[in-house]
Amino acid sequence: MPTNRAPNRLLDEFARVMTDAAGTAQGMRREVETLFRTQGERLLNQMDLVQREEFEAVREMAMKARMENEALKKRLADLEAKMGGGSGAGV
CATH class of the missing domain: 1.20.5 (Single alpha-helices involved in coiled-coils or other helix-helix interfaces)
Known part of the structure; x- marks a missing residue:
């Protein structure tokens, strides 16, 4: 054993x-x-590096700024069309 x-x-x-x-x-x-x-x-x-939350906040601000820019471009074009159409002959 x-x-x-x-x-x-x-x-x-x-x-x-x-x-x-x-x-x-x-x-x-x-x-x-x-x-x-x-x-x-x-x-x-x-x-x-930027944190995800900061990136998303800046992204939203940029998108809002683009939309506002497009709206202002349209408004400016409308105003120019009214002014140009009312004066008759251009420069």
Whole structure:
């Protein structure tokens, strides 16, 4: 029977070592992920990128300005047509 215990003990030790190695690997994985996330955030901050909310606000302002510009162009064209049509001969 002593010979039977030795292989079981060896397998138990091997299982313990593998479990410890898996735990260590998971810890290293978490550390690497944290490092990459931190470096990525630092890189994005250095690139001076605009946040999505700010971009959308400026986009809406630009669209509103374009619509107002088109309305003013039409109004100006209408006024020019009235002035040009009332004077008869052009310059």
